[in-house]
Amino acid sequence: MGQYAILLVDDEELALAGMENGVDWPALHITKIYKADSLERAVRVIERHPVDIMVSDIEMPGGSGLELIRWVREHYPDIVSIFYTCHAEFSYCQDAIRMGAADYVLKPIPYDELEEIIRKGLLSVQRQKDTKNLETIWGELTKTPEADSPVDTVKRIITENIQVELSREELAKQVYMSPDYLTKLFRKETGMSLSDYIIQKRISIAKQLLATTNLSIVEISQRTGFSYSSYFTRIFKKKTGMTPQQYRESR
Numbered sequence: 058m059g060q061y062a063i064l065l066v067d068d069e070e071l072a073l074a075g076m077e078n079g080v081d082w083p084a085l086h087i088t089k090i091y092k093a094d095s096l097e098r099a100v101r102v103i104e105r106h107p108v109d110i111m112v113s114d115i116e117m118p119g120g121s122g123l124e125l126i127r128w129v130r131e132h133y134p135d136i137v138s139i140f141y142t143c144h145a146e147f148s149y150c151q152d153a154i155r156m157g158a159a160d161y162v163l164k165p166i167p168y169d170e171l172e173e174i175i176r177k178g179l180l181s182v183q184r185q186k187d188t189k190n191l192e193t194i195w196g197e198l199t200k201t202p203e204a205d206s207p208v209d210t211v212k213r214i215i216t217e218n219i220q221v222e223l224s225r226e227e228l229a230k231q232v233y234m235s236p237d238y239l240t241k242l243f244r245k246e247t248g249m250s251l252s253d254y255i256i257q258k259r260i261s262i263a264k265q266l267l268a269t270t271n272l273s274i275v276e277i278s279q280r281t282g283f284s285y286s287s288y289f290t291r292i293f294k295k296k297t298g299m300t301p302q303q304y305r306e307s308r
Contacts, residue, residue, distance in 0.1 A: 059186070059271065061179055062089035062106065066099045066113035066125065067141070072164070076112065076141075079168035085175055096120035100128060108136055109182045110175065115142040135185055137178040141171070187270040194265050207232040208246045211239065215255055219262060220282050225251050259283065260296050267301055268308040274301050 063082075067073050073092050082090060091106060093099035095118050102108065111129065115122040126138045143164040160174050198216045205213065211228050228251065229239040243251050259281040266277045278289035293301050 059183065060086055060088045061109040061182065062091065063087050063175070064091045064093065064099060064102055064108045064111040064113075066093045066096075066111065066117065066122065068094045068114065068117045070094070072114070072141075076168075076171070080172055080175070081168075085172060085179060087175075087179075094118075096122075096125045096128075099125055103129065103133055103136070108133070110137045110139070110178050112139045112141045112171075112175070115140060135182075137181050139174060139178055141166075183271050187272060190269040191266075194262065194269070198262065206246075207234060207239070208243055211243065211251075212254070212258075215258055216262075219259060220280055222282065223255070255282075256292065256296070260293060263289070263293060263301065264297075264304065267305040277301065 065073055065076050067076075073094070077090060077092070082088075089106070091102045091108065093102050097119050099111075099113070103111075111126075113122040113125055117125075122140060122142070126140075129136050129138055140161045141164060142162070160178065162171065162174060199213065210232050214228060214231055215223060225236045225240060229236040232239065234242070240251060243249075243254070247254060249257070263277050263281045266272055266280065270277075272280070274290070275286045278286040281289070283289035283292070290300055293299075293304070297304060299307070
């Protein structure tokens with residue numbers, strides 16, 4: 058898991074203090090805890106600081122938690138919202154879920170149960186972050202130059218299909234060349250064979266995924282075209298001097 062920031066919103070000072078002191082925040086990888094006692098102050102915090110998850114009461118001075126979550130959904134849709142309230146009415150729960158709340162928790166609740174609910178919310182946060190990182194990485198890797206040379210085209214095809222095996226015959230067909238001629242041209246322009254380039258590209262993408270996402274080693278090996286995670290680990294260590302896990306920890 059990465060590191061996260063949370064916003065606690067409640068007009069009762071004791072409730073805020075209870076959550077702040079009762080929840081094991083380090084266990085949740087939450088390093089920033091912001092507090093607000095009204096809708097206006099909650100909005101101010103969100104506008105000034107990055108917030109990943111929000112736990113909010115419903116009844117507050119100057120506006121309700123439902124209004125707050127509606128504003129959050131419109132302006133900061135990536136924030137995961139959880140209601141923490143003493144209102145047990147089903148209509149409140151319906152409104153909260155309709156407004157985009159991830160969960161609806163009734164006071165009082167044991168802090169270990171609240172921790173588990175927050176942990177589930179953070180999994181959603183991390184999935185969003187992983188998806189965005191993947192989109193960014195693949196977007197950068199698959200940008201098409203204005204005028205592709207045959208070798209550039211082959212490089213792009215390899216990147217776009219990094220999850221699958223591509224034979225030199227298939228690649229040569231894409232650029233209307235014989236396999237032997239493509240192999241010679243590719244080595245001449247890049248200084249390496251097609252197979253070595255494919256391995257290098259897979260390791261390069263794997264490094265980015267290890268450094269910027271929480272995807273498991275197995276998932277990363279699959280996304281980068283390695284048949285087995287054990288084979289991925291062996292090749293990665295051979296090329297980098299460390300295992301994928303060691304590389305992730307070093308980042």
